[in-house]
Amino acid sequence: MLVSSPLRRVPQARPADVLAGAVTETFTTSGSLDYWATVRQAESAAPLAEELATMVRTGRSRPALAPLATAIQLLLSTLDCADDTAGTLDDLLNLLLAVHAEACRQVPTPGLSDWLLNVQFEAGRWCPIDISEYGPALSRAELERYRAGVRRRWAADPGDLSARDAVERLARWEHDTTTLIEVIGGDLRHAAQYGRLARALADIGEKTSAQEWARRGLAAHPEDPPGAGLRSFLSNSGAC
Template sequence: MAPTPDLRTYLRSLSAETLAGLLYEQAERDQGLRAELEQRAARDCHGDSTVAAAHKLLDDAPPRSGSSGLNGDGGGEGFDHATTMSAVLDTMQRLLDGGSRADLAPLALRTVDKLGAELGADPAGTAGSELERAIDLYARACRAHPPAPAALADWLLEVAFERPNWPRIDLPPFAGALGESGLRRIKSAVDTMLADDACTGRRRETAERLLEQLAETSGDVDTLVEMLSRKLPRLDVSLRIVRVLRGAGRHAEAIAHAASALGPGKGPLRAPVVDALAETYHEVGQGDEALTLRRNEFRRAPDYDGYLALREAATGLGCWESERVAATELLTARAAADPTGADDLVRALLAEGEAEQAWQAADRYGASLELRLELARDREAENPAEVIGVYRSHVEELIAHRDVAGYRQAARQLRKLRTLHKRADKAEEFGAYLAELMETHKRKTRLLAEVRNARIALPKVSR
């Protein structure tokens, strides 16, 4: 008995015409297959016609306006310059998102170059953001249909060094399309520049940046860390070093570097470095070290974010209850000494479900009006009398804006206050409050009109 032939090998031996006939016959019998093939055909054919229409739109568009269509039928409405470029960018993104097989790289490159040429003559300032979007789409198009690696490498080098007014282009999104040969070409050019003492200023900075990205793309962690270390002691550089080491699985080195980078100083990037160090501790199973780090950071600068980070670390080790008392006491002490700390204390109490204590703390330590309003909204149903003062403060703040929107919202809050006074059996008190308020602001005719529009009866105001 002859062995069964390998079906895949047999099918590969058939001509395209024979395979198409067999597939068509099967599609006639299988309606699901037919529908899928028809959808694919419509998508690919429409993609080709749409790309052609987009090319024509770029051809016909003058600097400020133009006309064409993107429906594949040659017709269309008139477009100004901004609409034209937006239409082309939207078309490319739609096709890329839809998985079109059309080669969009040439269209994307044309769009990039056109927008780049207009940067110097763009009074509206929109070409820069459009160019960034076009570059992102070009990178995606190159990954789907890689151009010649040498040509892409040369274009990237030209943009990096000869077009200083362009947005910065990074290599990683283009790495796949460049391949090893394209990346080698860029590295050779960059090495040559750095070896030249005449390469200074922006050109040297650009060359060093590209060299860092080449090391990152190739996975050369040691070279990348060495290059970044020359920029220390900046915390943003330390954060990047930690992330590079973590990504390479070199957790011990990441921990050592982050710990040494923190020190006693402050800065806006300290928190991300702390987060990176804590995450690294957790990755290697050193939860106790992460808790100690979070505790020390919270004691150094007690705030709501630090409280949440400490709670997460302690909860993971099952010891939050013992940590919580001391943490709350620290936030309370800070609020007592500095009113700006009141919101952090109140939010920490709310995070623990202690609404009553949060309300009392907001009143005692002077939380922000925004936060007190948040508390009042949750409290007004059961305690209408207690929240009246908060809403009165809000009315005064809204009136102080001295604009129509503020007056209109103040009138809405007055309606709420009227309801709260009634529910608290203090309806007469609302009348006295409203009379005093209207007397104080009697010259604000638009405010009086908004109060009337809110169907609130105005007391007589002396002139």
């Protein structure tokens, strides 16, 4: 019995112009989308998203990069005017971002830092960029450019949730304890801030610092209100 090679089961890639056209046609929407129209849009775009993912998984990242970037940007525009209560478009966005990040890690992607800053801050909608996935694809200069852009945005408007999220994700990935304390702790007026800070520090392996901030929180808020979890954190971390 003949056994076909796995390579034979990989579909032929579409020509670049055909793929780009398919992405533009599939991911472009007009007007507002109600709940069911949003679900249908996600279902319609899913096969093309999977085709792009297959290209990346089978070593064809280079021709997939530009279509993936376009799909993400068009999807962000759609999300601005869609009732995505079911989360179908958000799920699709997360898939595309994960595949795009993988593609960027496989092949050089000049200008990646500018693209990341654009989709995070200029697309008109919060975009959950996971810098731990994209970071390894950035050169030292590109990473510095991205870091400076994120910090500049946050300094200009500390209340900007997208900037705060980007700063926190970057600090977690770089194990930047000082920035993590600054962005999560803030003014440390509430017990919950101490609790969240302690858990964030523990997440990046800073156990001693995490316990110290939890103790500070208990000293300032001995009642340990619901949601802070300072005593349970210290107990679970073996500090008391």
